[in-house]
Amino acid sequence: MSNLTATASSEIRCTPALAALAYAVAGWPVLPIHTPTPDGGCSCSQRVCRNPGKHPRTKRGLLQATTDPTTIAAWWKRWPDANVGVRTGQLIVVDVDGHDGAQSLAALEAAHGDLPPTRRVRTAKGEHIYFLADDHVISCSAGQLGKGLDIRGRGGYIIAPPSQHVTGHRYAWSDLHDLTSLPEWLTKLLPDPKDAPTRRPLPRTVAVRAGDRARRYMQAALDGELQNIARAPIGTRNMTLNRAAFRLGQLVGAGFGEFEEIAQALHVAALSSGLTEGEAGSTIRSGLGAGKAQARNGLPEVGGDTRPVGP
Numbered sequence: 001m002s003n004l005t006a007t008a009s010s011e012i013r014c015t016p017a018l019a020a021l022a023y024a025v026a027g028w029p030v031l032p033i034h035t036p037t038p039d040g041g042c043s044c045s046q047r048v049c050r051n052p053g054k055h056p057r058t059k060r061g062l063l064q065a066t067t068d069p070t071t072i073a074a075w076w077k078r079w080p081d082a083n084v085g086v087r088t089g090q091l092i093v094v095d096v097d098g099h100d101g102a103q104s105l106a107a108l109e110a111a112h113g114d115l116p117p118t119r120r121v122r123t124a125k126g127e128h129i130y131f132l133a134d135d136h137v138i139s140c141s142a143g144q145l146g147k148g149l150d151i152r153g154r155g156g157y158i159i160a161p162p163s164q165h166v167t168g169h170r171y172a173w174s175d176l177h178d179l180t181s182l183p184e185w186l187t188k189l190l191p192d193p194k195d196a197p198t199r200r201p202l203p204r205t206v207a208v209r210a211g212d213r214a215r216r217y218m219q220a221a222l223d224g225e226l227q228n229i230a231r232a233p234i235g236t237r238n239m240t241l242n243r244a245a246f247r248l249g250q251l252v253g254a255g256f257g258e259f260e261e262i263a264q265a266l267h268v269a270a271l272s273s274g275l276t277e278g279e280a281g282s283t284i285r286s287g288l289g290a291g292k293a294q295a296r297n298g299l300p301e302v303g304g305d306t307r308p309v310g311p
Helices: 009-013 015-026 069-078 098-112 184-189 213-232 237-253 258-274 277-293
Strands: 030-033 083-087 091-097 119-122 128-131 149-152 157-160 172-176
Touching: 015 030, 015 069, 015 083, 030 069, 030 157, 069 172, 091 098, 091 157, 098 128, 098 149, 098 184, 213 237, 213 258, 237 258, 237 277
Parallel strands: none
Antiparallel strands: 030 083, 083 157, 091 128, 091 149, 119 128, 119 172
16 A cells, blocks of 8 residues: 555544644645635635635745645644645546536546545535546646546645635545545546647746845745735636736846746646646746846835836
């Protein structure tokens, strides 16, 4: 039995901190997620949060997912009520959303056979079905298998028990069967990353020897844009990614960052938000390129406007 099948049944009613540590012991990288508030808001304190209780608390989000117990203990000491996110990739999770998702799954099973017994989580409106990826590389996708059926794979994460939904519902294990491999028929229905358009090599920008203020400004700008992408609601994610790429491209053009490093950070954030490889790659390239062509002319004066110009 692999470590990925070894999580304990005690996870069902334990605290978020203990659950996060249990997942880490099982080999699942975790990250702290914001928590819904009693009034239907979010612990992020945004006046209007479009994704309450579902986006990362840490500045770099999915990039910081870890199995390190010291880091995890420190996170949940700081945020004891944080929801628990689990990075997918080694795990593949089928997200069945509501009646539409259940109908889509039933149609697939009628055509190809029932899904094998495996771990399942009861969600507010449906369920999450966990599988092992084995040697398959499966990316995130939304609705490609049917209405209400999403896949969380490479570059994504899932909200895990005992996290709380904005409705007050708590995610809970409904089936603690050992994890099983993604069935072959389902693997064949999922898009293969090798079939995606080939990404062109990312151009390099030589970084200047930026001073402390410039480095702090660039880091703050990057962190802010990654948070914007994580919070973007469905239907606005590509637009948000394009805007972030343009703004950061302006700073890259001014010599305050490396094109490849910024592109990689944006790529991970985009996949985590649910965009596909093809959508993310083309938007990031065009946005960074357009921003670089309209580079910032230095940094704003202290106390001045710190927002990059552009869309």
